[in-house]
Amino acid sequence: MAGKVLDLSETLNKKPLYEQIADSIEEAIIYKGEAASKLPSEMALSAQFGVSRTIIREALKLLQARGLVEIRVGGGAFITKPESEDVSELLLRIVQMDRIEDKDVYEIRIILEVAAIREAAARISDKELELLDSQVDGMEAAKGDLAKRVEMDCEFHCLIAKYSGNSMLSLLVESMTGVLRKFIIAGIKSPGGNEDGIEKHRAIIAALRTRDPEAAVQAMTAHLDRSWNNVRSQMSLFNQSN
Amino acid sequence: MAGKVLDLSETLNKKPLYEQIADSIEEAIIYKGEAASKLPSEMALSAQFGVSRTIIREALKLLQARGLVEIRVGGGAFITKPESEDVSELLLRIVQMDRIEDKDVYEIRIILEVAAIREAAARISDKELELLDSQVDGMEAAKGDLAKRVEMDCEFHCLIAKYSGNSMLSLLVESMTGVLRKFIIAGIKSPGGNEDGIEKHRAIIAALRTRDPEAAVQAMTAHLDRSWNNVRSQMSLFNQSN
DNA sequence: CAAACACAATCTGTACGACAGGTATACAGA
DNA sequence: TCTGTATACCTGTCGTACAGATTGTGTTTG
Numbered sequence: 001m002a003g004k005v006l007d008l009s010e011t012l013n014k015k016p017l018y019e020q021i022a023d024s025i026e027e028a029i030i031y032k033g034e035a036a037s038k039l040p041s042e043m044a045l046s047a048q049f050g051v052s053r054t055i056i057r058e059a060l061k062l063l064q065a066r067g068l069v070e071i072r073v074g075g076g077a078f079i080t081k082p083e084s085e086d087v088s089e090l091l092l093r094i095v096q097m098d099r100i101e102d103k104d105v106y107e108i109r110i111i112l113e114v115a116a117i118r119e120a121a122a123r124i125s126d127k128e129l130e131l132l133d134s135q136v137d138g139m140e141a142a143k144g145d146l147a148k149r150v151e152m153d154c155e156f157h158c159l160i161a162k163y164s165g166n167s168m169l170s171l172l173v174e175s176m177t178g179v180l181r182k183f184i185i186a187g188i189k190s191p192g193g194n195e196d197g198i199e200k201h202r203a204i205i206a207a208l209r210t211r212d213p214e215a216a217v218q219a220m221t222a223h224l225d226r227s228w229n230n231v232r233s234q235m236s237l238f239n240q241s242n
Numbered sequence: 243m244a245g246k247v248l249d250l251s252e253t254l255n256k257k258p259l260y261e262q263i264a265d266s267i268e269e270a271i272i273y274k275g276e277a278a279s280k281l282p283s284e285m286a287l288s289a290q291f292g293v294s295r296t297i298i299r300e301a302l303k304l305l306q307a308r309g310l311v312e313i314r315v316g317g318g319a320f321i322t323k324p325e326s327e328d329v330s331e332l333l334l335r336i337v338q339m340d341r342i343e344d345k346d347v348y349e350i351r352i353i354l355e356v357a358a359i360r361e362a363a364a365r366i367s368d369k370e371l372e373l374l375d376s377q378v379d380g381m382e383a384a385k386g387d388l389a390k391r392v393e394m395d396c397e398f399h400c401l402i403a404k405y406s407g408n409s410m411l412s413l414l415v416e417s418m419t420g421v422l423r424k425f426i427i428a429g430i431k432s433p434g435g436n437e438d439g440i441e442k443h444r445a446i447i448a449a450l451r452t453r454d455p456e457a458a459v460q461a462m463t464a465h466l467d468r469s470w471n472n473v474r475s476q477m478s479l480f481n482q483s484n
Numbered sequence: 485c486a487a488a489c490a491c492a493a494t495c496t497g498t499a500c501g502a503c504a505g506g507t508a509t510a511c512a513g514a
Numbered sequence: 515t516c517t518g519t520a521t522a523c524c525t526g527t528c529g530t531a532c533a534g535a536t537t538g539t540g541t542t543t544g
Contacts, residue, residue: 016315016526018303030338041495052528054296057496058303061260065307066335073258073496074535081339082332090329093308094413096272097323104410111411115353168346169353171336172414258497283524294499299525316506316524 021049022059029068029079039069039077084171088178095179102183106231109180110224112173113157114217119164121208121216128163129209135159136201143194150185156201160208160220183231190230200226263291264301271310271321281311281319326413330420337421344425348473351422352466354415355399356459361406363450363458370405371451377401378443385436392427398443402450402462425473432472442468 015023025039039045042060046053060077063069067082095105135156142148154177161173177184187193200223207219257265267281281287284302288295302319305311309324337347377398384390396419403415419426429435442465449461 030335054527058300061300061303062307065304067332068335076495082336087329087332090309090324090332093272093310094324095410098409100409104408107408108410108414111353111357166346166349167340167342168337168350172350296498315526318524
């Protein structure tokens with residue numbers, strides 16, 4: 001009679017406290033949180049949820065890995081939006097652990113970027129074309145600086161995806177870029193790959209300028225096919241000499 | 243003169259201990275770990291790395307969120323491979339927080355699945371065609387059980403992606419399925435959507451059986467276009483009545 | 485008056501100890 | 515041989531304590 005009442009909610013909530021708290025905070029972030037705003041301190045959250053600071057910290061670690069918060073030492077936890085970079089990291093791990101073949105990964109690049117440029121060609125503005133121009137100018141200027149050259153190359157392709165007008169497509173292309181970076185580097189390092197790449201990028205812009213989707217697709221396909229050949233030869237060389 | 247010697251290693255290692263430990267364990271998992279194998283206990287890791295159990299626990303939380311380990315109460319931490327489900331969760335958060343439009347998301351589905359079926363048509367085996375048949379049989383049998391019907395529908399599309407022979411494409415289609423689930427549900431719930439879907443799936447198999455890529459693409463496109471119309475009308479209804 | 489410096493409050497990082505509760509293994513008994 | 519129980523092991527949770535980083539404030543100085 002005087003026994004404790006069975007708490008069924010606890011029977012179902014097998015999940016440890018730190019996960020429940022993490023999910024609870026995540027929900028609050030997604031539905032009510034503004035980016036860059038500061039979360040209460042660990043002490044405050046501890047009091048607010050009625051759990052120890054340990055739990056709050058472990059929950060924040062989960063959220064940090066989910067890309068939802070950024071924790072600054074001595075500063076606090078700030079809300080951040082998960083980005084394509086987070087997707088890239090995750091995909092990269094899967095690619096490595098599942099030993100997904102290079103050609104399979106590169107083929108996705110072709111599928112996505114061809115789809116992107118097809119849509120971009122029909123809707124790109126003059127201003128956006130100019131931005132692409134200056135991007136290639138930057139690539140040419142950074143011809144000697146591999147890191148910068150690579151970064152601007154990646155940005156070029158991401159820009160086209162952005163100009164497709166499809167945010168999801170843009171997100172995926174950006175995510176794939178993180179996975180593809182090693183290929184892009186190999187392509188630039190391959191004999192003549194640096195100059196050839198720049199030339200092909202200009203051809204892509206020229207095709208876009210005609211607003212003819214199929215011409216743009218063809219220019220992009222030509223670039224990616226050539227690039228893949230360069231990548232393959234460069235990487236097989238690397239593997240042999242390694 | 244008697245000032246402390248600058249410790250450059252510490253200058254570079256700005257990252258907190260728990261992150262360093264997490265990265266260290268991650269590297270070990272990726273390069274030397276076998277799936278399902280058990281990690282040392284928190285106490286053992288604590289001693290091994292020379293840090294407190296607190297740090298180990300927080301590091302494990304990071305790895306848990308990265309999809310690299312699964313922590314069982316009283317059992318221990320086990321190595322797991324990150325899966326498409328993890329990608330789905332991440333993409334779903336981004337889609338929600340960035341308010342990416344439904345049509346943009348659905349369009350990616352079309353792009354990926356059309357690419358998948360094009361490759362699958364050229365290489366699918368008789369046995370795989372039979373498996374697709376039985377999958378649709380299952381969908382028909384589960385016509386009344388929405389949850390099961392949805393799951394088998396998703397599996398059907400993932401199977402085709404798998405039969406494309408491209409692991410990366412398969413991964414992305416599976417990941418997108420997690421994001422698209424609400425659309426698939428809406429499509430089935432729309433008037434006639436359930437039966438129509440099953441019929442269209444059979445048409446897809448028939449097209450695949452001819453091994454004609456373009457015929458298969460057309461069947462898939464017809465299905466996805468029709469489905470999208472159903473989804474839109476169903477979701478706008480839902481939104482109005484909500 | 486303004487700028488730079490110093491101090492104080494706040495917050496995260498890290499460590500240690502303790503106990504509850506879940507899991508699995510090994511041993512004993514039927 | 516099978517079953518059930520006891521035990522060792524392991525994660526979950528809590529509390530305290532202190533170091534180090536950051537930020538804001540107030541004072542001092544040019």
